[in-house]
Amino acid sequence: MILSINSSKPYDVEISTSFDGLKSFATGLKAAKILLVTDDNVSKIDAFNDVNTLLSNTGKQVYTYVLPSGEHTKSEKYFFDLHRCLLNHNFSRKDLIIAFGGGVVGDLTGFVASTYMRGVRLIQIPTTLLSMVDSSVGGKTAINLDDTKNIIGTFYSAIRVFINVKVLKTLPQREINSGMGEVIKYAFLSNTIDDEYLNFDNVKHDDEKLMILIKKCLEIKKNIVENDEFEGGARALLNLGHTLGHAVEALSDYSISHGESVLKGLNLIIDMSKKYYAFDDETYNAMKAIIKHSGIDFTSPYSGDELLKKVMHDKKSDSNGTTFVLLKQKGMPELVKLKNDEIRDLL
Numbered sequence: 554m555i556l557s558i559n560s561s562k563p564y565d566v567e568i569s570t571s572f573d574g575l576k577s578f579a580t581g582l583k584a585a586k587i588l589l590v591t592d593d594n595v596s597k598i599d600a601f602n603d604v605n606t607l608l609s610n611t612g613k614q615v616y617t618y619v620l621p622s623g624e625h626t627k628s629e630k631y632f633f634d635l636h637r638c639l640l641n642h643n644f645s646r647k648d649l650i651i652a653f654g655g656g657v658v659g660d661l662t663g664f665v666a667s668t669y670m671r672g673v674r675l676i677q678i679p680t681t682l683l684s685m686v687d688s689s690v691g692g693k694t695a696i697n698l699d700d701t702k703n704i705i706g707t708f709y710s711a712i713r714v715f716i717n718v719k720v721l722k723t724l725p726q727r728e729i730n731s732g733m734g735e736v737i738k739y740a741f742l743s744n745t746i747d748d749e750y751l752n753f754d755n756v757k758h759d760d761e762k763l764m765i766l767i768k769k770c771l772e773i774k775k776n777i778v779e780n781d782e783f784e785g786g787a788r789a790l791l792n793l794g795h796t797l798g799h800a801v802e803a804l805s806d807y808s809i810s811h812g813e814s815v816l817k818g819l820n821l822i823i824d825m826s827k828k829y830y831a832f833d834d835e836t837y838n839a840m841k842a843i844i845k846h847s848g849i850d851f852t853s854p855y856s857g858d859e860l861l862k863k864v865m866h867d868k869k870s871d872s873n874g875t876t877f878v879l880l881k882q883k884g885m886p887e888l889v890k891l892k893n894d895e896i897r898d899l900l
């Protein structure tokens with residue numbers, strides 16, 4: 554399956570059950586060198602060796618860089634270490650960087666690709682469900698600074714994204730749940746994903762269903778990103794569940810995964826939306842049923858006051874309050890600026 558993203562620099566996303574497309578694409582590129590970046594979990598899976606061998610057979614010089622896994626790797630240290638690696642191996646602007654991993658590898662490597670010599674071509678090969686349905690597409694790159702997530706970054710899209718759903722077989726359940734948090738976010742942003750797809754047990758043994766689920770999520774992202782690539786307005790709708798989700802993630806010192814935090818944030822947003830729009834119990838219960846159907850823990854261990862304190866430090870907050878994505882109903886998100894008192898009342 555191919556999904557074309559018609560952003561300022563258009564590119565295709567290939568969703569399949571192999572890396573055959575990568576081989577022919579990389580062979581056809583005029584690049585003498587490839588830097589294949591991954592982390593120390595992904596470097597151990599067979600697919601990494603397969604891709605490394607496949608790339609070596611394209612006649613190009615392949616270098617690998619294995620990062621420590623985890624959110625803390627999205628740091629200035631590894632940003633500069635990767636640049637040093639490129640420089641030491643005399644990479645030029647004509648060469649190629651490949652991010653092979655989850656959102657951490659993708660965000661950091663994408664940022665490096667956008668800044669080394671003011672931009673080297675990048676291929677994204679996402680290996681987590683979260684990075685397949687979300688972070689590998691749309692061009693946002695970032696590193697964290699001290700306690701602030703994604704505060705330094707660029708918009709820089711890959712020239713192509715290769716998604717091989719077979720790679721998900723080795724992904725731990727915790728990371729599957731994390732990806733499902735983003736999947737369920739997409740289900741609330743539009744009405745195009747059937748409820749059946751919102752419990753991973755229903756799709757995990759069926760590659761075709763997995764590919765359809767990923768494509769449906771990316772189609773929703775594509776529609777939003779194509780209309781607002783650089784987040785002047787509507788792209789912020791993709792932050793559904795994220796403002797409170799980031800607060801949960803930070804309060805847990807990242808022991809609660811990104812997507813699971815988003816799911817908890819989304820659950821709270823449904824409660825806030827019910828109060829804000831005064832919708833009826835039937836609408837509310839139908840929304841809650843979708844969250845429960847996921848089989849993932851969606852309850853937040855933190856009080857409204859704890860969350861509000863964190864939200865006030867969010868980069869999306871200012872002295873006038875914080876912009877939230879609320880739900881008028883399922884499939885009808887709306888950006889709403891709320892003052893701190895209003896947030897306290899709604900939480």
Ligand SMILES: NC(=O)c1ccc[n+]([C@@H]2O[C@H](COP(=O)([O-])OP(=O)(O)OC[C@H]3O[C@@H](n4cnc5c(N)ncnc54)[C@H](O)[C@@H]3O)[C@@H](O)[C@H]2O)c1
Binds near residue numbers: 622624660
């Ligand atoms: N750029 C964007 O638009 C965007 C969107 C959403 C999230 N993000 C970012 O993405 C990051 C989270 O990404 P993530 O959830 O993929 O986390 P991650 O990259 O940390 O990966 C999660 C874990 O899974 C392991 N792993 C990855 N693929 C595997 C595989 N196939 N088999 C076995 N283990 C595997 C990794 O080593 C890691 O331990 C956050 O930093 C978040 O800010 C970015």
